[in-house]
Amino acid sequence: MRGWMGKFRSLFLFGTLALILSGCGKDNLSALKPKGYSSELILDLMLISIAIMIFVFVIVMAIYAFVLVRYRQKKDDEDIIPKQVEGNKALEVIWTVIPIILLLVLAVPTVQATFDLADRSTQDDDGVLTVEVTGNQYWWHFNYKGEEISSSQELYIPTGERVYLDMKASDVLHSFWLPSIAGKMDTLPGENINTMYLEAYEEGVYWGHCTELCGPSHSLMDFRVVAVSQDEFEQLKEDFRNIDPEAKPETDSAVEGQKTFNNKCMSCHAIGNAPMGVGPNLSNFANRERIAGILEPTKENLVSWITNPDEHKPGNKMPANLVDEQQAEEIADYLLQLDHTDVGEDAPTQSEE
Amino acid sequence: MSNAKPAHQHEYERKQHREEMKHQVISFVMMIIFTFVAFGMVMFEVNSFFIIPTLILLAVVQVAFQLYYFMHMKNKGHDMPALMMYGGAAVALLTIITFTTLIWW
Amino acid sequence: MSHDDVLNPKQMPHDPEKATLEGKNKFLGFWFFLGGETVLFASLFGTYLALNGSTQGENTPEHLFGLELVFIMTMLLLTSSLTSVYAMYHMKNHNFQKMQLWLVITVLLGLGFLGCEIYEFMHYIHEYEFTFRSSAFGSAFYTLVGFHGGHVLFGLSWITALIIRNQKRGLNLYNAPKYYIASLYWHFIDVVWVFIFTVVYLMGKVG
Amino acid sequence: MSTAAAQKSGFLATIWDYLTTVDHKKIAQLYLYTGGFFFLVGGVEAMLIRIQLMKPDNDFLSAGLYNEMITMHGTTMIFLAAMPLIFALMNAVVPLQIGARDVAFPFLNSLGFWLFFFGGVLLNVSWFTGGAPDAGWTNYAPLSTTSPGHGVDYYVMGLQISGAGTLIAGINFLVTIVNMRAPGMTYMRMPLFTWSTFVTSALILFAFPALTVGLFLMMFDRMFGSAFFDVALGGNVIIWEHLFWIFGHPEVYILILPLFGAFSDIFSTFSKKRLFGYSAMVFATVLIGFLGFMVWAHHMFTVGMGPIANSIFAVATMAIAVPTGIKIFNWLFTMWGGQIRMTAAMLWSVAFIPSFTIGGMTGVMLAAAAADYQYHDTYFVVGHFHYVIVGGVAFGLFAGLHYWWPKMFGKILNEKLGKLAFWPFFIGFHLTFFIQHFLGLMGMPRRYWVFLDGQGLNTGNLISTIGAFLMAIGTIIFLINIVYTAFKEPKVGGDPWNGRTLEWAIPSPPPHYNFAQTPLVRGLDPLWVEKMDGKKGMTPSEPLGDIHMPNGSILPFMMSLGMFIAGFGFIYQIDSSSWLIAVFIGMGITLGSMLTRSLKDDLGHHIHKEELERDIKKGAGK
């Protein structure tokens, strides 16, 4: 299926179209710059549809322009009464049949692609990774099924293979959108579990958004997917399993921070492997590209987040003023050294551009 | 109520009404029978693969009697009502199909 | 047609309910309304069917429902449908008092139905603690059946109001359409009930 | 009685007249004023949205307020602006086009309006009582069921009440068109605007009950503790989505079809030709209405219904392009060979064709289910629906208003100002919404309070905001035009455009009984037929005689007011059961009024022959 649709791309019109469109948007964020199987498949489908639409539009506009230029009433023609034409069978058949044909041309690849993207045939095979994704107001949690590891906000996947996502929500509807790798899928509370797959071609940090209105901070529920080589992914699993929540930080301030953190924050957050809590798992916090999905990872921002998260993400579930400024700084020192893996550090990301 | 219609027409109409009433009573009897059958099947636990389709079929036929005889949809001058009832029924059917197939997965 | 003709027709036409333009409009408009009601109840049925497994415990349809009462209710309502047909039969024959009488019987049967339904609900609530709030199934059940019950109540009030209002002055071209559409409404209530006893109770028992 | 009141002069008498009127032409005006007002409200909300999105990380509006803004913008525009404005045109025109003296249910017509009015007011009261609804116009559960405060309660009650009004209006038009046509006005001679009103009303009849049920379930969950959407008790949140879209998709055709009808009339009038392919146009209208019920789940492609359901709904959705295409080409060929007069009404109609075609084509792109996994809930969708809604519905309303303004008010809207309003609006419209398709594909989801800097979205959003300001300028010029016309423009006769259909056969504005004598219709475009036979006006189908007219009544207003009061009661009884008093009072007023209505005979009144003869001498007969 990819074969014959891929071939369309080499056609002139498609080539140019693809070229023009790919001028749009940032790498690793735009649906127009596919870096994975699904997004590429979808882009091909889009291109087919756009080509059909351009074809139709040109015809409509040609008739339109001709009519408007040719049949405008002239100054002295006010009394002319045009012929009252009732219709024209032949013409009417033409503009019924041609659209039907065009739509069939679109419908066939649409159905094929729809089934292709819903394919789950390899999910239960050996060595195929399934990640349980949970959408929460306003953060994401990822549990790597059968691997005894989990992460929040950033999902790690190996490139070149299909990773399945089993998705649900803990509170309201969310939707997981990763434009440059795949499309999107809603996460629902309750018993309905949705499944989709990711297949990234290249290593990189890909940006995703929540696309289902989920409250005031809906627009701030960003996440990232870090695609790394398969070797690195093995390494990552290793690193994650070996996280020691009790590990002693190097600086005094961080040691203080660890204490306060264990006291005040562990009811919601976990370090190391633990089931999903009320707040994100912070195991590898220092590896995150963003704090809470949106803030540049500076100490200043982190302190500000810890003391007043609501200012950055209105309506989020983390209470403000749990600790004072001083303690927050210490905690920040602690969190910013939770650097448990080197994997993914040099993967290209959109913000570099 | 005073009635100035010619006697024969009056008689004719009455006869027609009686005729119609007879049909209606027959349909009532049918409806009662259907109801008995439906309840009977469930109460005496007639366990069969077909029981649910049968129940639904009985209901549909019974409703058709209501509509066509009791509510006179079979009479003339009911084209538009029929159109709209069928329209409603079509949307209703789609809705029910959806709610029984596309809600849980 | 003058006002006098409408209120005191010199001659009753064949179909008094459709003799005036207003009557024709009412007749048609009401049928259309019933078309819309079909979708309304379909949405409720759909919701019920989607949620009838969400019982959150042992208060399942099989466990709760007793068919005897439902059978009695069905007979009451079915018969009331026939009695209202008799009423319309007498309307067509311009026999006003008989029409009123049959409508009174219809109302009594309807009241009987409503009484049973209230008893049924009370029974579920007190014996089984099965309420509107106890599970999604409970919400769906009471909403569907309750909407129907609400229709019964409205229909009864409507017909009663007509009976009382017109008792003194008899049938005319102004109130004939009102009677007619009220009886249509009453039949439609029966139509809905047929699906309720089939889908909710019988199919609920079958499981 | 309305005639008696109208004879009393003075401001209060006028108010009383409008409160009690059952005249479809006055009800049309009421719809126009309220709908117009709500359009401005929705427009101001749109402007606030665009200002917030002018630059990245903006904090012009707070996050919560932004969600309220989009919710109210969508809800207001769809339910309180577009629909009533459409009803304004229908009420003003449809009875005239079929040669009727009034609608089938004048009383219900008024009730429909007042229910809509109070529903709309109730919804907007939420701004002043601690927060508007904030779960999107689609109000998805469980965000809506768990939304704090009373915003969503207002949504539920407001839409429930105005929805009841809409349903009533729909039934009224259906019966009017079936029963009230003048002799000779067969179905296949009805003007396209009447046809589309008919189909639209049928859509209303079948679509609104689904919304009604959805709103009831939502109301029960929020106010009475039921568990339809509460997953902890076995509820299911998808039910709301289906109910909403079973209503919601037909709703978008409810919006566009009447304007398709208006465009058909306008193209034909200003090309001086009969509509090309009339029967195909009728057929296409019916087919769009029919197909409109089978495609709702295209709004739910990413919900997880599975590939089979997605494929079926995708293909069904695409099918709608065929009848719509038939329409586009028939319009083009109506102009083909004609004598096109570029009046303001025609200008809006001509601009509609490319705009709507683009919107329709992006619609078909969205219908490709797999591709929708990328488009869904992004600005691509926002681009799509504003192209069809603004480029179709809003353009259509402007066109229709220009076209029928003289019939409603006896004056032609100033043509120069009309065109002056058009250009900024038209250019602004494309500036605002074309770029949004690309924003969506570049990674901008919809309903985003802020977008972050450095994602390549800044320029696009700025352009979009600039466009919105141009639209605002266009709207303001249109408002100025209305005022200017009211004071400066001369009165015109019954037929200022050289019209073809029946409404142009009587004076502008028409007397309240419309036709002194019901006309005899002898073909499609009846007035044109007579004109071609060298006659000045329609041939009457009846001798001059007394005309039966309905009486005005305050009861519709009272019933709706009762619902309004009860609405507050329902909303606030959660906080304190003493609010139940408001429910009882409100329902008491409503039911009491209903009882009064059914117990008190109301046979209407007659306009006597002599009075008509006097009118005719003054020019009402032609």
Ligand code: HEA
């Ligand atoms: C007036 C309103 C209106 C109209 C007329 C339409 C018309 C169409 N809409 Fe649109 N739509 C909306 C209003 C409207 N829509 C709104 C408000 C939403 C978003 C709601 C929300 O989520 O808030 C929406 C969303 C929406 C979606 C969901 C997107 C998503 O959320 O992911 C889809 C998907 O299929 C869709 C499809 C279509 C199609 C196929 C048509 C077709 O009817 C269009 C047909 C017309 C043409 C195609 C052009 C003319 C035809 C020709 C010239 C013939 C030849 C053409 C071809 C062969 C292609 N619409």
Ligand code: HEA
């Ligand atoms: C009929 C329907 C309709 C109409 C006409 C419009 C018109 C407009 N819409 Fe609307 N829109 C919707 C229906 C409509 N919209 C819906 C359903 C949604 C989805 C909501 C949701 O997600 O839940 C939406 C969402 C929506 C968004 C997306 C918000 C988001 O997802 O975050 C945006 C953003 O640009 C937008 C912009 C506009 C603009 C700029 C106009 C312009 O065309 C408006 C032009 C009008 C004016 C500019 C009026 C000017 C008035 C004045 C200047 C007043 C003067 C004042 C006095 C004299 C008192 N709309």
Ligand code: CUA
């Ligand atoms: Cu989560 Cu939007």
Ligand SMILES: [Cu+2]
């Ligand atoms: Cu749609």
